[in-house]
Every structure is written in C-alpha cells, then in structure tokens.
C-alpha cells in the first residue's frame with residue numbers, strides 16, 4: 001500500500017529507489033509545485049518530474065503580484081516554492097516526460113532518459129512553450145543574440161543595444177529589466193495598444209533608456225556570426241528601416257503543448273489546450289491538467305503565478321479524492 005494518511009513517514013526518495021507513486025506531477029512551475037505541496041499534505045506519495053524547476057516563473061525579472069511577497073525576483077519565489085515542497089520530502093527530478101500510457105488502471109510515465117514511473121494519478125502542469133517569430137535569421141542566430149529569456153541572457157548585453165519584441169507583460173517587464181543593464185532598449189510592438197498591465201507600460205514609457213516603437217513588425221534579424229540588427233516595417237505606413245542592435249529578445253506569447261496532449265489522448269479545446277473540468281480533470285480517468293496548459297470551456301484564461309498555483313491545488317485535491325474512491329489500500 002502506498003496511500004498513507006499520516007504526515008509522518010514521508011521521506012525523500014531518489015528516483016532510483018522508487019518508481020511507484022500515488023501522484024506523479026509532470027512540470028515544476030507554480031502549478032506543479034503547488035500540486036506537489038498539496039499532494040504531500042494529503043500524505044500522497046508524490047514525485048515531480050520537470051524540465052525546468054520553477055518553469056517560466058524562474059525567468060520572471062520581478063514578480064510584484066504574488067500576494068504577501070511584493071517585488072520578489074522570479075528565481076527567489078521559485079526557491080520559496082521548492083523549499084516548501086522539500087519540507088514535505090517530495091522528490092523533484094529534472095527530466096523530460098515523453099509519454100504517458102495506461103496500464104491496469106494506473107499510468108506509466110516515460111521520460112527522455114529512459115526511466116518509467118508508475119502513478120495512480122498524474123497531474124500535468126507543463127505550461128506552454130515560447131512562440132517564435134518565424135522570420136529569417138531567427139533560428140540561425142538563436143544563442144548568438146536571439147533570446148527568449150531576458151533574465152537568463154540579459155546580463156550578456158551590458159551597455160549594448162537590444163530590442164524586445166512583443167506587447168504583453170513578458171515583453172514590457174523584460175524591457176524594464178533590460179533597461180537596467182543595456183545602454184538602450186527598443187520595445188517593438190505590432191499594435192498601438194499594449195496587452196501588458198498599464199502599470200508596466202507607464203513605467204516603460206517614462207524610462208529614459210526605453211524607446212517604444214508601436215505599429216512595427218520585425219521582418220528579418222540581421223547578422224552573420226551574431227545579431228547585428230533587425231529590419232522592421234511600420235504596419236500603417238509600410239515604411240521599412242533597420243535598427244542596429246546587439247540582441248533581440250522575443251517575448252510574443254506562448255503556444256500550448258497540443259502535440260503532447262494528442263499523443264497521450266487528452267482531449268484538447270479549439271486552441272490546443274487540454275479540455276479540463278472545474279476540478280482540472282480530463283477525459284482520461286486519473287489524468288489532471290493544471291496551469292497554463294489547461295483550457296476548455298470552464299477555463300478563465302488569466303496566466304498568473306497565483307492562478308496556476310490555484311489550479312495545482314485543485315488538481316491535487318481532485319486527484320486525492322479520485323485515488324481514495326478508485327483504489328483499495330492494497331493497490
């Protein structure tokens with residue numbers, strides 16, 4: 001029996017020692033780590049398997065909307081989440097889940113490193129992937145000036161000129177972060193109105209190092225060995241120009257992991273997110289999806305750390321109830 005109802009006895013087990021769990025959590029962002037915390041507090045044996053501990057929360061330059069923790073860097077908030085999960089002894093394994101298949105009412109979770117874990121329930125909290133611009137030069141110059149993460153690569157551009165593409169919270173907070181490092185930041189958005197919170201846009205507009213270019217799209221990223229410039233076009237006038245920049249930060253939103261859901265048989269909505277019910281359950285018994293990758297008609301789309309965490313908590317509660325009602329203590 002692996003289902004235990006006391007908080008004692010939970011220990012940190014390495015993945016080599018144990019392969020069978022009550023709840024396997026795929027993804028270690030705010031949704032996944034919260035699901036781990038709640039699962040452990042229900043005395044479920046849980047494990048987190050994640051490619052990136054903290055998910056995109058770890059890349060946020062500054063988080064100022066998580067209640068009780070004002071103005072905290074994303075990586076600091078990740079540490080707090082992880083320490084809280086570790087307090088309950090839940091192992092966090094860095095690996096990529098490649099498949100999830102059913103066997104005798106349970107789920108086998110397969111990873112890129114060839115490991116297999118068995119769980120009674122699986123909570124998928126893998127978020128979304130960064131969207132690409134799809135312009136010439138982008139793929140060729142990734143890592144040579146083209147980046148999708150301001151906090152990871154920003155420090156490489158001290159006193160250099162950079163461009164940030166996008167009009168959402170990631171682009172505007174990214175531009176504000178880069179303005180503290182670079183000598184000049186172009187913030188290039190394809191429309192007049194920003195999608196980002198007004199509080200961030202107001203700050204960017206006032207920042208002496210940030211130049212906002214509205215109604216411009218990037219048509220090409222230029223450079224031989226590294227980024228040397230970008231070609232942009234005004235969407236209203238058609239005017240084209242080249243900006244000399246050393247770095248391009250692409251922050252144009254996220255795309256859901258639709259192919260993965262298709263592969264494992266989770267029903268998706270019209271936008272490619274997993275169709276989830278209010279308790280984060282899916283069409284597959286014992287499979288839950290929480291956070292940015294969850295969708296469906298019940299979903300109120302508002303991608304925040306707090307909303308992802310809330311869905312992780314709901315998924316763990318629902319998975320716990322599912323296990324109690326579907327498995328005997330001998331299973």
Ligand code: NAP
Nearest residue numbers: 065166167168169170171190191195251252253254302303
């Ligand atoms: P987002 O909110 O979806 O914004 C993406 C932006 O990129 C939009 O302004 C969009 O333009 C633009 N865009 C999309 N495709 C483009 C293309 N091909 N070429 C040029 N521009 C393109 O994405 P995000 O900023 O990455 O944020 C993702 C989620 O995380 C959002 O829900 C966001 O609120 C949340 N987030 C929150 C915080 C926070 O501080 N609370 C920080 C970061 C992220 P249009 O506006 O014209 O569509």
